[in-house]
Amino acid sequence: MAGDTIRFGILGCAEIARKVSRAITLAPGASLHAVGSRSADKASSFASANGFPPAARAYGSYDAVLDDPDVDAVYVPLPTSLHVKWAVLAAQKKKHLLLEKPVALNSAELDLILEACESNGVQFMDSTMWMHHPRTAKMREFLSDSQQFGELRKVHTCFAFAADPDFLENDIRVKPGLDALGALGDTGWYCIRAILWAADFELPKSVIALRGPILNTAGVILSCGSSLYWEDGKVATFHCSFLENLTMDITAIGTKGTLHLHDFIIPFEESKASFSAATESGFTELVTGWVPKPSEHIVMTDLPQEAHMVREFSRLVASIKNNGSKPETKWPTLSKKTQLVLDAVKASIERGFEPVEVAI
Amino acid sequence: MAGDTIRFGILGCAEIARKVSRAITLAPGASLHAVGSRSADKASSFASANGFPPAARAYGSYDAVLDDPDVDAVYVPLPTSLHVKWAVLAAQKKKHLLLEKPVALNSAELDLILEACESNGVQFMDSTMWMHHPRTAKMREFLSDSQQFGELRKVHTCFAFAADPDFLENDIRVKPGLDALGALGDTGWYCIRAILWAADFELPKSVIALRGPILNTAGVILSCGSSLYWEDGKVATFHCSFLENLTMDITAIGTKGTLHLHDFIIPFEESKASFSAATESGFTELVTGWVPKPSEHIVMTDLPQEAHMVREFSRLVASIKNNGSKPETKWPTLSKKTQLVLDAVKASIERGFEPVEVAI
Numbered sequence: 001m002a003g004d005t006i007r008f009g010i011l012g013c014a015e016i017a018r019k020v021s022r023a024i025t026l027a028p029g030a031s032l033h034a035v036g037s038r039s040a041d042k043a044s045s046f047a048s049a050n051g052f053p054p055a056a057r058a059y060g061s062y063d064a065v066l067d068d069p070d071v072d073a074v075y076v077p078l079p080t081s082l083h084v085k086w087a088v089l090a091a092q093k094k095k096h097l098l099l100e101k102p103v104a105l106n107s108a109e110l111d112l113i114l115e116a117c118e119s120n121g122v123q124f125m126d127s128t129m130w131m132h133h134p135r136t137a138k139m140r141e142f143l144s145d146s147q148q149f150g151e152l153r154k155v156h157t158c159f160a161f162a163a164d165p166d167f168l169e170n171d172i173r174v175k176p177g178l179d180a181l182g183a184l185g186d187t188g189w190y191c192i193r194a195i196l197w198a199a200d201f202e203l204p205k206s207v208i209a210l211r212g213p214i215l216n217t218a219g220v221i222l223s224c225g226s227s228l229y230w231e232d233g234k235v236a237t238f239h240c241s242f243l244e245n246l247t248m249d250i251t252a253i254g255t256k257g258t259l260h261l262h263d264f265i266i267p268f269e270e271s272k273a274s275f276s277a278a279t280e281s282g283f284t285e286l287v288t289g290w291v292p293k294p295s296e297h298i299v300m301t302d303l304p305q306e307a308h309m310v311r312e313f314s315r316l317v318a319s320i321k322n323n324g325s326k327p328e329t330k331w332p333t334l335s336k337k338t339q340l341v342l343d344a345v346k347a348s349i350e351r352g353f354e355p356v357e358v359a360i
Numbered sequence: 361m362a363g364d365t366i367r368f369g370i371l372g373c374a375e376i377a378r379k380v381s382r383a384i385t386l387a388p389g390a391s392l393h394a395v396g397s398r399s400a401d402k403a404s405s406f407a408s409a410n411g412f413p414p415a416a417r418a419y420g421s422y423d424a425v426l427d428d429p430d431v432d433a434v435y436v437p438l439p440t441s442l443h444v445k446w447a448v449l450a451a452q453k454k455k456h457l458l459l460e461k462p463v464a465l466n467s468a469e470l471d472l473i474l475e476a477c478e479s480n481g482v483q484f485m486d487s488t489m490w491m492h493h494p495r496t497a498k499m500r501e502f503l504s505d506s507q508q509f510g511e512l513r514k515v516h517t518c519f520a521f522a523a524d525p526d527f528l529e530n531d532i533r534v535k536p537g538l539d540a541l542g543a544l545g546d547t548g549w550y551c552i553r554a555i556l557w558a559a560d561f562e563l564p565k566s567v568i569a570l571r572g573p574i575l576n577t578a579g580v581i582l583s584c585g586s587s588l589y590w591e592d593g594k595v596a597t598f599h600c601s602f603l604e605n606l607t608m609d610i611t612a613i614g615t616k617g618t619l620h621l622h623d624f625i626i627p628f629e630e631s632k633a634s635f636s637a638a639t640e641s642g643f644t645e646l647v648t649g650w651v652p653k654p655s656e657h658i659v660m661t662d663l664p665q666e667a668h669m670v671r672e673f674s675r676l677v678a679s680i681k682n683n684g685s686k687p688e689t690k691w692p693t694l695s696k697k698t699q700l701v702l703d704a705v706k707a708s709i710e711r712g713f714e715p716v717e718v719a720i
Contacts, residue, residue, distance in 0.1 A: 019646050153583075153604045156516055156597070160613060162640075210587050211568065211715075212595050223513075225595060227570050227587070235572050235585060237516070237597050244513045244613045246641035246650070249620075253520060253604045260609075260622055262636070263650065270648045276622070280522075281606035286379050288630045288664055290606070290623065304648055355571075 004322070006314040007033035009071035009095070011062045011086055013046040016100060017077045020127070021050040023306035024075075029314040032056055033072075036065035062086055066093040073317050075127070076100060079178035080185060084109045091116035096123040096317045098310075099335075102185035106346075107339045107359070114332045123316045125309075125331040126338075128193055130265050132312055133305035135273040136197075138297060139259060143198060143252060148279045150256030152234055157194045158249040159187040159265060160223075160241035168242065174220050182221035183242045184346060190248075190265050191238035192341045195228060196334070198252040198259075203337055204228040204236070208355045209348035214243065226345040256280055258294065267305070274298045364682070366674040367393035369431035369455070371422045371446055373406040376460060377437045380487065381410040383666035384435075389674040392416055393432075396425035422446055426453040433677050435487070436460060439538035440545060444469040451476035456483040456677045458670075462545035462702065463695050467719070470699045474692045483676045485669075485691040486698075488553055490625050492672055493665035495633040496557075498657060499619060503558060503612060508639045510616030512594055517554045518609040519547040519625060520583075520601035528602065534580050542581035543602045544706060550608075550625050551598035552701045555588060556694070558612040558619075563697055564588040564596070568715045569708035574603065586705040616640055618654065627665070634658045 008024050010017050013035065024030045032052045037043040040060030047058045059065055065074060066089055073096035076086055080102050090097050097117055103126050104110035117124040130136060143149050163171070172178035173186045181188075196203070206229050213224035223241035248266065252259040260276040267273035278294035303311070319325040340358055348356040368384050370377050373395065384390045392412045397403040400420030407418045419425055425434060426449060433456035436446055440462050450457050457477055463486050464470035477484040490496060503509050523531070532538040533546050541548075556563070566589050573584035583601035608626065612619040620636040627633035638654035663671070679685040700718055708716040 016647075019648070022646065150605070154518070154520070154585075154599050154601070156518070156599070158514070158516070158611065158613070160514070162615060208571065210595060210597070212589055212593055214593065225514075225587075225597070227585075227597075229572055233572055233574065235570060235599070237570070237585070237587075237599075239514050239516070239595070239597075239613075241514070243615065245510070245616050245618045245638060246643075247611070247613050247618045247638075249611060251518065251607070251609060253518070253599075253607050255522060255603065256605050258605045258607045262620060262654065266643060266647060266650065268650045268653050270644075278605060278607075283606075283626060284630075286382065287376075287626060288379070290626065290628045293628050294622065 004318055005029055005031050006072045006317045007031055007070055009034035009036065009065035009068060009074045011036055011065055011074055011076045012078050013037045013042050014077040017075065018050055019306055020075050020077070020310070023304060023310045025051050026303055026307040027310035027314060029318060030310045033070055034059060034065050034068050036062045066090055066095060071095060072321065073098060073313070079172045080105055080181060081178055084112055087113040088116040091120045091122050094120055094122060098125050098127055098313050100127045102181050102189045102342065103335050104339060105180055107336070107343050110336060110339045114336065117327065117332065121320065121327065123313065123320060123327040124335070125313045126335045127309065128190070129306045129309050131197070132308035133267065133273060134301050134308070135267070135275060135299040138299050139275050142257065142259060142277050148257050149254040152199060152252060152254050154234070154253040155195045155198045155236040156249065156251045157191040157238045158240070158247050159190045160239065160244040161187070161246045162244060163242040168216070174216055174222070176218045176220055180220060181342070181346070183240050184221045184224055184342060187242070188224065188238065188240035188345065189338060189342060191240050193338045194250050194264060195236045195238060196337055196341065198250065199230065199234060201334060201337055202230065203358050203360065204230050204341065206355045206357050207341065207344045207348055209345050209353050211353055213349055224349060226348065228341065260294070270304050272298055272300045364678055365389055365391050366432045366677045367391055367430055369394035369396065369425035369428060369434045371396055371425060371434055371436045372438050373397045373402055374437040377435065378410055379666055380435050380437070380670070381412070383664060383670045385411050386663060386667040387670035387674060389678060390670045393430055394419060394425045394428050396422045426450055426455060431455060432681065433458060433673070439532045440465055440541060441538055444472055447473040448476040451480045451482050454480055454482060458485050458487055458673050460487045462541050462549045464699060465540055467696070467699045467703050470696060474696065477687065477692065481680065481687065483673065483680060483687040484695070485673045486695045487669065488550070489666045489669050491557070492668035493627065493633060494661050494668070495627070495635060495659040498659050499635050502617065502619060502637050508617050509614040512558060512612060512614050514594070514613040515555045515558045515596040516609065516611045517551040517598045518600070518607050519550045520599065520604040521547070521606045522604055523602040528576070534576055534582070536578045536580055540580060541702070541706070543600050544581045544584055544702060547602070548584065548598065548600035548705065549698060549702060551600050553698045554610050554624060555596040555598060556697055556701065558610065559590065559594060561694060561697055562590065563718050563720065564590050564701065566715045566717050567701065567704045567708055569705050569713050571713055573709055584709060586708065588701065620654070630664050632658055632660045
């Protein structure tokens, strides 16, 4: 039924919007309805190239998308510095909001966005796709199993990729006026989210950035890392970078178990993904091998993870639209916690690697 | 020929000596000749239970092993606090020295051992077995390949195991008078060695311990971690512990490649071991998968890694004994570098997590 299908508008024709357009096409309960660009021609070309249905609209402005009464929800992949303006405006126009990460330049900006969503009764979700892969739920089961995993003690995450010279010169993610958080916002966001996810979203008490972050001449972070500390003694570390070979690791170590995966953000393959889980690992009698060995768990998926995300977002929006439900607060809360830690890491770097308390 | 076979004496009947006895039996060019314990009965039982040949000697003291003119080399698995005494004495008695790790309580003690070895012309090697696995050489080839791996930028290592309550109460590794370095000496030794190995044994300039180390009531480290920094911007982190599920990771990230393995100290299986190598990893067109994917490399071995170690040590000793060669300086140098970093991490913990320069 048409009433059950959430109609999406997209603000801008960013590269990542191609993938999310496909996801909206694939996801049950969602459809592509509009795209807006500063150039109407660009919007038209984007719509043609990305499977928009014939009735979809291509607008020459972002405002036109927000003013289209048939648009239920918007996906916003604009540069981070533009998020606060367009996300707040979208919420004010009662558009539900799927916002690309990093969601804001800092927590104060994010608060403006979240307050606008809350006061306008619209759903907020950030576009951290891997959170929605069925593998993630399976891994969460393992981490939550006190017999299999025990108590979490240590997490290490990494997201690096080797940006090419053109990226390092021209991409929005190295421009202080566009995505001023650089690698910390782009790749560090995922590392921090994964650490929080492993910690069941308990915020660390404090962070201390690692020394030796690499900045470009404009002062944007190209590579950095941090340690994170919890009240109960849990410790986490991460490394994020534009300057190394593509690497996407989560290692979560508990008192009884260990989780490993090396493709947490983009699985190696679209239709199946795996992780390694070890429980009460020990040695053979003469310590010449492991008993038991870690086991590999394979999770198949009929939909790409980004389509799972769109489906879940659309389900929440449909429930608000059709049943008068309240927006789900889980998603803005996770975004806020991620941003708070990110802000603390940035502050620690700026203060010469001093410990910084995570604001609550 | 008998002259080519290096005859080993073992000081003490430590659990690990069972594994090394088997390795001496398996390794070409090596044979078990003597074992000494404070109890002659215990030495006899050990010899019987561990495949010593009928002509082998079981002594009621360590001195007797050192005084046996037929012993070419000794393996010393005594508690770390006893190393300096017995290792120096062994060298003075012209016994070549295979010394269990951690080799010494600090660099000053290690210097006494290394000076004794040098002045007496005996070979020194620490018993870091994984260094001798053929997999390690294969991985080193990958790391050294500027096309496949590029320049090393980041290393993360971890060695944790879940010690049982009896270990945490009674093991020599939690006793300040025996193995006072605790988890840093026992598991951290491997982490530091692996980091140095990945860095082709270039020493870091400084280290900063991570906060939140866990000590027992006697002040011995049960869990800790550190960051390490090189002049050229390389960064490493490690975590070592007695308090978590068995985990043995190396992640080395270069500008063009990534190395992963999860069983670097004890391979999952004795006869084959693998590692994952990725080069110029990228994404499919819509960023829905990896191209190319990391590849798994399997390395078969006819000998356990500890037998490779004994074979290499025996080869060096035979070359000294039969050809008048000089001792190989590579092995004491690696031990010294590992100890220097370990000392710096310990100092950083003791000084409240301040940066500590690595002494040269």
